[in-house]
Amino acid sequence: MAEKGKQAVKRLRVWSAGCSTGEEPYTLAISMLEESEHLLKGWNVEIIATDLNDRSLETAKAGVYGEYALRSTSEYFRQKYFSPSDDNKLQVRPEVKKLITFSRLNLQDDSKVLFMKGMDLVFCCNVLIYFDASSKSRVISHFFSNLNFGGYFFLGISESLMKLNDQFHLIHFPGAIAYWKPSLKSGKP
Amino acid sequence: MTATLESEIAQRVNRIEATPAIPAVLLPLLELLKAPADQVDVKEVVRLVSYDNTMTAQCLRVAGSPLFGLARSPESIKGAVISLGLRRVQTILLTCCLGQAFPAQKWVLDPTVFWRHSLGCALVCRKFSEKLAAADQDKAYMAGLLHDIGFLVNCLVFPKEFAVAVECAFEEQIPLDEAERTHLGFTHCETGRALAQKWHLSDEIVQVIAHHHDPDLAGQPLVALVHLSDLLCRVRGLGYGYYERHKVDLAYDPAWAILLKEHRDLASVDLVRFTFELDEAVGEIQELVSTVFGKETAQA
Numbered sequence: 466m467a468e469k470g471k472q473a474v475k476r477l478r479v480w481s482a483g484c485s486t487g488e489e490p491y492t493l494a495i496s497m498l499e500e501s502e503h504l505l506k507g508w509n510v511e512i513i514a515t516d517l518n519d520r521s522l523e524t525a526k527a528g529v530y531g532e533y534a535l536r537s538t539s540e541y542f543r544q545k546y547f548s549p550s551d552d553n554k555l556q557v558r559p560e561v562k563k564l565i566t567f568s569r570l571n572l573q574d575d576s577k578v579l580f581m582k583g584m585d586l587v588f589c590c591n592v593l594i595y596f597d598a599s600s601k602s603r604v605i606s607h608f609f610s611n612l613n614f615g616g617y618f619f620l621g622i623s624e625s626l627m628k629l630n631d632q633f634h635l636i637h638f639p640g641a642i643a644y645w646k647p648s649l650k651s652g653k654p
Numbered sequence: 655m656t657a658t659l660e661s662e663i664a665q666r667v668n669r670i671e672a673t674p675a676i677p678a679v680l681l682p683l684l685e686l687l688k689a690p691a692d693q694v695d696v697k698e699v700v701r702l703v704s705y706d707n708t709m710t711a712q713c714l715r716v717a718g719s720p721l722f723g724l725a726r727s728p729e730s731i732k733g734a735v736i737s738l739g740l741r742r743v744q745t746i747l748l749t750c751c752l753g754q755a756f757p758a759q760k761w762v763l764d765p766t767v768f769w770r771h772s773l774g775c776a777l778v779c780r781k782f783s784e785k786l787a788a789a790d791q792d793k794a795y796m797a798g799l800l801h802d803i804g805f806l807v808n809c810l811v812f813p814k815e816f817a818v819a820v821e822c823a824f825e826e827q828i829p830l831d832e833a834e835r836t837h838l839g840f841t842h843c844e845t846g847r848a849l850a851q852k853w854h855l856s857d858e859i860v861q862v863i864a865h866h867h868d869p870d871l872a873g874q875p876l877v878a879l880v881h882l883s884d885l886l887c888r889v890r891g892l893g894y895g896y897y898e899r900h901k902v903d904l905a906y907d908p909a910w911a912i913l914l915k916e917h918r919d920l921a922s923v924d925l926v927r928f929t930f931e932l933d934e935a936v937g938e939i940q941e942l943v944s945t946v947f948g949k950e951t952a953q954a
Contacts (some may be wrong), residue, residue: 626926627924634903636903637904637929639898639899640890642926645903
């Protein structure tokens, strides 16, 4: 973030690839809003959430969740970012939704994936496990080229790029692992 | 480091001898450990350990931990040697000795947290070297266990100055060695080296203690291995009990190249899988720490 902060245009583009029923992009949006008075003050944040499945996307756009999806969401977040809906469910508030653009995309559709340029962060959790090795490699190399220099790529827990890509640097943060696309100038994250 | 500072450290380290808690078996045991495995006098080791009932019991409990590969605690030290091998048992004995070596009341660092990091690092070093065909697993374990011994020296002989450094590290979320350099003018690497030399530890271990934060200076694979394991521990919940704001690029660390030069098979280690294997072991490490370094031990 500090590195990115030096740029004139404070814009952060995030892609949630394979967003399923929307939990991931909403969580990202809420985290960004939580930082909007601190790290991300004065930043323009844009989250693009894509999935192949139309039905999942409909659910995602609606943003209404029951107890199970919210099982690890604390009272603080429920109060701040959700409003009550039918059947004891909670609906994501408009200011959260505003950050996210949902659209249908097949990650295997090379020509369309090529358009997803200029990303700072890409999340693709538990999606690639359904792909064969060569499709995986191809999708990952697209992610690499779609990322800005210095951007980060996140996989799901226990997924690894071993033997799939050697352009990304594997970076350990306290409690998290990410793949980093080296900046042009320095070889250091 | 100036000559005066060096002699000041050496002088203060010499006073550690007066600490009553160092078990009588520690130094003779370290001496025995230096011999090649086939020349170690097993009877002598068993005799040394049996002087101390608490330690014998503790060693047997540790030997029964899943992290040491036995499903059940062996009934005697001899039994442990038969099922685990002499060198593995030596590492267990050393672990238990160290647990008793330092009085708990003088600690600036939380002793449980310190031992969790040391033992965690020891096990990560061993696990790491399991992936490298030509590496000596038990030596790696020893090196990991002892690498931060200088922190104990700091707690004992520079308590006030070290307390300031620790507080600063916690507050600013920076690595401890950085805070030491600012507030003490030296680090646990220097004080640890002084103790290691006083204890006549092997040259390899002295190098690890002195250079695990600047492995390129030593250029040795064992130092590099400990450096990488230490970094990994600190980003996976086995650090010093505070949030350290840093990111680690293991495969592009200078230590990686040093280790790779000696062990080509390092290139095929999947670091992500390795990290998750480590995560799974954290609970067991915690349990082992309370077995060896728990409250009763500290007071004994």
